[in-house]
Amino acid sequence: MKERFVEQSIQQLPGPVSDTNAEVASDGDELAKAKDLVEMLRLQFAEIREELRDFRNSGGANRGAEAREEHRPIAQALTDANVPHALRTKILEEIKGARDLPKALASTEAFLMRSIRREKCPPRLGGIHVISGPSGAGKSLMIGRLAALHTKDGVYSADDVAILSFKDRRPGAWNQIQLIGAQTGVETFRAHDEESLKSLLQELGCRKLILIDTPSLGFTDHIQAIKSLNSSVHFNLLLPADASVATIRRYLAESPNWYSLMLSKVDESTQPWPMIQALTETKLPISYSAKSALLDGLFTEPSTDILVSLAMRHLPIPREIANIRQKSGISNAKPLIQSLNS
Ligand SMILES: Nc1nc2c(ncn2[C@@H]2O[C@H](COP(=O)(O)OP(=O)(O)OP(=O)(O)O)[C@@H](O)[C@H]2O)c(=O)[nH]1
Numbered sequence: 001m002k003e004r005f006v007e008q009s010i011q012q013l014p015g016p017v018s019d020t021n022a023e024v025a026s027d028g029d030e031l032a033k034a035k036d037l038v039e040m041l042r043l044q045f046a047e048i049r050e051e052l053r054d055f056r057n058s059g060g061a062n063r064g065a066e067a068r069e070e071h072r073p074i075a076q077a078l079t080d081a082n083v084p085h086a087l088r089t090k091i092l093e094e095i096k097g098a099r100d101l102p103k104a105l106a107s108t109e110a111f112l113m114r115s116i117r118r119e120k121c122p123p124r125l126g127g128i129h130v131i132s133g134p135s136g137a138g139k140s141l142m143i144g145r146l147a148a149l150h151t152k153d154g155v156y157s158a159d160d161v162a163i164l165s166f167k168d169r170r171p172g173a174w175n176q177i178q179l180i181g182a183q184t185g186v187e188t189f190r191a192h193d194e195e196s197l198k199s200l201l202q203e204l205g206c207r208k209l210i211l212i213d214t215p216s217l218g219f220t221d222h223i224q225a226i227k228s229l230n231s232s233v234h235f236n237l238l239l240p241a242d243a244s245v246a247t248i249r250r251y252l253a254e255s256p257n258w259y260s261l262m263l264s265k266v267d268e269s270t271q272p273w274p275m276i277q278a279l280t281e282t283k284l285p286i287s288y289s290a291k292s293a294l295l296d297g298l299f300t301e302p303s304t305d306i307l308v309s310l311a312m313r314h315l316p317i318p319r320e321i322a323n324i325r326q327k328s329g330i331s332n333a334k335p336l337i338q339s340l341n342s
């Protein structure tokens, strides 16, 4: 039975990556890529315009003057770190009452942690889960991590889980998924179109967890196509922790009611301010966050606290003031950040 599934998916669809005929990008792909690029540029420009307008409205070069004398280093650091205007304003408002800089730093951190903390997602996924997100965000690796995690403790066997690659003809994409399957012991399938996805989903109906990998190009269309095939599919948004405001907005706005947010590359993030700002505006639960490029590199602790700790730690505050920071109570950032390396 198992072999039949694999055979079907391979027979119905063009062969693996070595079959170069199957992997050349079509004109449609090129057009979609160009459109995607134009859309991202449009959003980036809109973001820059918005920030410039806010900058002008808030006093331009004199920004920071609105803060109390003793809070000015924070105001300046928030500006230097390109903290989105709306979040910067909220922080300065929040720390108004703090008597000195250490207290202001501590209340900034406490405020941010409070603002973005959320309910923990159930520890186990079930059903059909699609992972969408920007190019290179770590979608395929996250699929591998989830497959490994869900089969590790024996509650799901490897046969209970399946990995599907949907509409990804890029050279190397299928090879990568096959490799992930080999590493996790979970079967992999590919569907190049809606028809083959439909029959695969029917055949794999008894699996407890089906993870679907989608390419970023044309993600809205892929989501719509999958949704129309099966209304019980869960869509998860995967974003790198340091994604830009434009990227985050684009994916959140075009959402099909995301089931959860997944974060990747937390280990590489030093300025996760746009993500923190976005998390203050949405209650979308965070299901999994990744702290390394390894298959077992998932956080077990709340990643929101870690994001805040990273952001605070990298705030460009002058060294002599940073020494004060040690006494301000935000030293608890250290063990949290250490967990990145554990
Ligand atoms: N340091 C670090 N690297 C990561 C993490 N997640 C993914 N990567 C790396 O990011 C690169 C892209 O990962 P993929 O899983 O291929 O990303 P993708 O979103 O599937 O990429 P496309 O399918 O091309 O859009 C790889 O080199 C991964 O090893 C992470 O949490 N931390």
Ligand SMILES: [Mg+2]
Pocket (backbone or CB within 6 Å): 139, 140, 141, 173, 213
């Ligand atoms: Mg991928």
